[in-house]
Amino acid sequence: DQQVKQNSPSLSVQEGRISILNCDYTNSMFDYFLWYKKYPAEGPTFLISISSIKDKNEDGRFTVFLNKSAKHLSLHIVPSQPGDSAVYFCAARTIMNRDDKIIFGKGTRLHILP
Amino acid sequence: KAGVTQTPRYLIKTRGQQVTLSCSPISGHRSVSWYQQTPGQGLQFLFEYFSETQRNKGNFPGRFSGRQFSNSRSEMNVSTLELGDSALYLCASRNLGRHGYTFGSGTRLTVV
Numbered sequence: 001d002q003q004v005k006q007n008s009p010s011l012s013v014q015e016g017r018i019s020i021l022n023c024d025y026t027n028s029m030f031d032y033f034l035w036y037k038k039y040p041a042e043g044p045t046f047l048i049s050i051s052s053i054k055d056k057n058e059d060g061r062f063t064v065f066l067n068k069s070a071k072h073l074s075l076h077i078v079p080s081q082p083g084d085s086a087v088y089f090c091a092a093r094t095i096m097n098r099d100d101k102i103i104f105g106k107g108t109r110l111h112i113l114p
Numbered sequence: 115k116a117g118v119t120q121t122p123r124y125l126i127k128t129r130g131q132q133v134t135l136s137c138s139p140i141s142g143h144r145s146v147s148w149y150q151q152t153p154g155q156g157l158q159f160l161f162e163y164f165s166e167t168q169r170n171k172g173n174f175p176g177r178f179s180g181r182q183f184s185n186s187r188s189e190m191n192v193s194t195l196e197l198g199d200s201a202l203y204l205c206a207s208r209n210l211g212r213h214g215y216t217f218g219s220g221t222r223l224t225v226v
Contacts, residue, residue: 006156034214043118043204043217044157089157101170102215104149106156 003027004092006105014113019077021108023090026071030092035064035075038087038107047088048075077110085112116141118218120205126224132193135221139186139207145169146188147215148180151202160203163188195225 005024013019023033031052036044050057050064050073057064063076077084090105119138127133139146147170148160159172163182180190186207192199202222206215 036215036217041219041222043206043219044215045217046214049214099169101159101162102147103159104157106154 002105003030004090004103004105006088006090006108008108009106010109010111012111012113013080015082016079019075019080019084019110019112021075021077021088021090021110023073023075023105024071025073025092027092027094028071029094029096031095032093033064033066033073034091034093034102035062036089036091036104038089044089080110080112082112082114085110118205118207118216120203120218120221122221123219124222124224126226127195128226129195129197131195132191133195133223134189134191135203135205135223137188137190137205137207137218139188139205140216143207143209143216144186145208146182146186147206147208148188148190149204149206150174151204151220152200157204160190192223197225199223200225 003026034049035047037047038044048059048062048064050066055066066073087107087109089107093102121136145164147162149157151157161180162170166182177193182188202220204220206217208215
């Protein structure tokens with residue numbers, strides 16, 4: 001049962017345009033959502049997060065939007081730059097029985113085209 | 115401060131062998147998690163350790179095991195290796211209750 005879904009395995013965007021990466025989730029108990037970026041042969045690095053009590057969080061070129069009623073979040077990158085080409089993982093945290101667990105999606109590979 | 119260190123970076127093993135991977139977390143981080151990354155499956159959770167105790171476990175067979183030492187360093191072991199175990203194994207550390215992980219660069223395991 002995949003609780004965090006990234007339905008687009010890959011996405012190509014022209015340099016300078018907006019990149020929008022999407023993520024859907026099924027568990028309404030998730031209280032925190034995170035985006036990680038991963039280059040080949042490196043570990044994922046934390047990019048941006050959002051609490052479930054907010055609907056938007058912005059950090060420079062990166063903005064994450066959360067639509068709780070639709071159980072959907074998206075990461076906007078604007079303007080897109082060549083260095084943004086990477087795999088992006090959506091992740092969500094849930095706390096059950098005083099144990100917290102972070103669940104990742106399968107990732108979306110973003111290609112920024114020159 | 116130093117990041118999460120994983121050793122070795124690359125490994126080639128043959129089917130049936132066993133392998134041990136090592137992870138040193140960020141100083142002060144007592145929670146260590148292990149993930150398997152394969153091209154079609156993304157990041158799959160293996161297990162998480164805190165204070166030398168396994169807190170959570172993913173859906174992997176018993177051939178995959180781990181442990182954590184008193185200094186928070188962790189090892190994972192895979193016995194009776196199969197071709198399908200070829201993957202990037204990532205270790206991540208965090209302070210418990212904080213949502214953000216810091217990942218190591220991973221160990222690339224190839225089973226031939």
